[in-house]
Amino acid sequence: MALFIEQLLNGLQLGVMLFLMAAGLTLIFGVMGLINLAHGSLYMVGAFACAAAVSATGSFWLGLLASLIGAALLGVLIEIVVIRRLYRGDHLDQVLATFALILILSEATRWVFGSFPLYLNIPPILSGSVPIIPGGGAYPVYRLAIIVVGVLVALGLYLLISRTRLGMRIRAGESDREMIAALGIDIRTLYTIVFALGAALAGLAGALVGPLQSVQVGMGEPVLILAFVVIVIGGIGSVKGALIGAILVGLIDTLGRFLLPKLMIAIVDPSAAAGISAALASMLIYIFMAIVLAVKPRGLFPA
């Protein structure tokens, strides 16, 4: 039972991390109609900015700040230099251009930081683990902190979108782009702000994951694929859908990896069980996505 609760927490943690990625991706698509493949690169840039700032200053908090600012600034730069030219184009142009950005940003990062992974560790205050499950094992404090940050960001985004003037404009932009431009709102600035916001969230996700994983070139692409699965499941353009979708994907992926071997071992011998369950577990979220799309072709919460 304790193990099950621990796995639920693991699933939740993966879910909120995916939400940080998916929220930006879905906002950018919803408001700007842009498919941004380079979102994973912004995640990578966030992690590298954090690692570089930590090794220069020794403070993880400054690292987090550096990741937010670094990714947001890069987002602004990308939006102004590249993305602006793509709004009128079709999705294929956007995919090609943002794919090129992945290659450019990856090689630029390698050029600056080298081919070898950087070291980034958890701040001392968040290291170690606490017993949160009665009678069970301990759970890492840092993973709990990621869950808290994810929940706070979700709450913040909700307030931003539903309660502020900027949020009102974002919602207006989602429903009718031409109309809010006609009403005299500077749509170009709005686009830049939304893109920078999405970039900052991706950078934050990268910085948070950096101490858990390896900070290296190409770290963003596997997450990007998962984030796309999340927004397709949640409904493209919907932040609420991204939240629900991310948590579902996190839970299904984690629990699948945990429960499938147990199921399989009852049916076949242990070696074969490991192989079959590994194969099935890696397919599980895609199977789930297929089922969702079959039942609700526009995702769970169509925008």
Next chain:
Amino acid sequence: MKRLATTIAALAATLSAACAEPAKIGFITTLSGPGAGLGADLRDGFMLGLKKANAEDVEVVVEDDAQKPEVSVQIANKMIQNDKVDLITGIIWSNLTLAVVPNVTRQNMIYISPNPGPSQLAGANCNKNYFNVSYQNDNFYEAAGDYANKDFKKMFLMVLNNPAGKDAAAGFKRYYKGELAGEILVSVSQTDYAAEIAQIRASQADGLFFFLPGGLGIAFNKQFAQSGLTMPLMGPAFSFSQDVLPASGDSVLGVKNTASWSPDLDNPVNKAFVADFQAEYGRLPSIYAAQSFDTANLILSARKKASIKDTDAFRTALEVADFASVRGDFSFNTNHHPIQDIYVREVVKVDGVLTNKILEKVFDNHKDFYADQCKM
């Protein structure tokens, strides 16, 4: 008179062939994406080997395979048809090697593997044009399984879900006598191991053996350290190689891992190699760099005996393996895979840098399991 002239001409041709005409070597490796660190080490080790031997007449064509099998096959074909290379080497991964080797050897070109040794190519699908200078995949795991019998009764096994991972599990289980507390195969694209760590915790295992190379190993080492689990770790050199250690942090100190080489291996060739590599590139060499350095020296040794353009003669010259390996004793088995010693190493900190040192020798002149199945 005319006959004498032809004889002299023929003699001259033979002589010039023996003393090395310019050679062109195709080096396919991973220089972009998460595996780029390993590719850089392989390339640098190879280039250092050529440089130290002053082999200025050897041209190396380096191409990036992006860790994709289909790309590696395209590059191999391009190298053979357009670049007209004499020999191909450089690939890091088992699945890419399995894709490229049949294609290259079929065109009567020699391929020398500087890193992976998938079981298929050591056994039933061995080929006279395929050489492996590094290891057969199972080797390090066999040594680890054997060594684990000392300290462990109930080990947990976690490996990658790919050809290399399957060889790893097979090799470990061939020698490990204790009980397996559990066995997990993980996806190569997975970088979060929270679900697996929870299962390892619940399994009550007394030790964990895992195979996750490069960035995957770094991610796992960090997450394991944070999990509060204290069971001893073991792995092949790839999980604790010089490319993994600096980013993993001090938590991996004392971890045991198995390899055919270590920076502190005590022989003059290796001492010179480690010092030269550090002087040239400003970092410690990994096992990948060491194997690649040996690959360069193997090729150079064969060039002294035969022309690289004459595949049959060059193959025979390679089989002799008449070069000074950084690993000490080295020879080829009948299936063109190494017969070599395998050691257990321990992660230590020397002058503030995490590295490995040899603990003890596990196997002496170890041969791979599949050699008997190879009919060349």
